[in-house]
Amino acid sequence: MLAYLLKIGKLWKVIFRNNMRKIITFCLNILLISTVSICFAEEAKTEDKNNDGRPDMWVYYDNNQRPVKIESDRNYDGKLDLWISYGEKGRRKTEIDMNFDGRPDMYSYYQYGQRVKLEMDINYDGKLDQISDYRDGKLIKMQKADKDGKLETLFDLTGRYSSQQKNTQHYETYTQPLDNSKAFPEKQKAQ
DSSP, X not given: OHHHHHXXXXXXXXXXXXXXXXXXHHHHHHHHHHHHHHHTXXXXXXEOTTOSSSOOEEEEEOTXXXXXXXXXXXXXXXXXOEEEEEOSTTEEEEEEOSSSSSXXXXXXXXXXXXXXXXXEOTTSSSSOOXXXXXXXXXXXXXXXXXXXXXXXXXXXXXXXXXXTOSSOOXXXXXXXXXXXXXXXXXXXXXX
C-alpha cells in the first residue's frame, strides 16, 4: 500500500511540475476576474409591484446611479419575462417573453428614446418571424417570414427615406370614415 501511495505521490509531482505555469495562470485569471467584477459591481434595487412580499422587479445601477439593467416578472409567476439593458450613447435593448416560457420573443432596440429596430418571434418557435426597421421614429422597412421561415421584405423605404433630407415625406393614416370620403364621389351622390 505504501508503494502505491508513493507512486501516486510521484505522479502528482510530475503533473504539478509540468502544469505549474498553467495552474498559476489559471489562479491569476480567477483573481483578476473576481477583482474586476467587484470593481464594476452594480447596485441592485428591488420592487414588489403586487405587494406579495416577493420582489418582481430588479433595477441595477452603475457607480453613477444610472440604471444599466432592469429585470422584471410581469405576470408574477416567479420567472423573469422582461429584460431592459442600457448601453452607451442612448442605446437601450428591451427583451420581452410574450408567452411566459422563459425565453424572449420580442426584441426592441432604441437609440435616444426612439425605436430603431423591432424583432419578433410570433409563433414562439425560437426563430425571428418579423423584423422591422425604424428611422426617426417611423417604420421604414418590414420583413416577415414566409411559410418556409425565410424572411421576405414586405416593404422597404430605406432608399427613399433619409433623416438628412430637408423635405421628408410623412405618411399618415386617413382617419375619416370612407362614407364621408371625397375619394369616392359616387358614394356621396348615392346618399
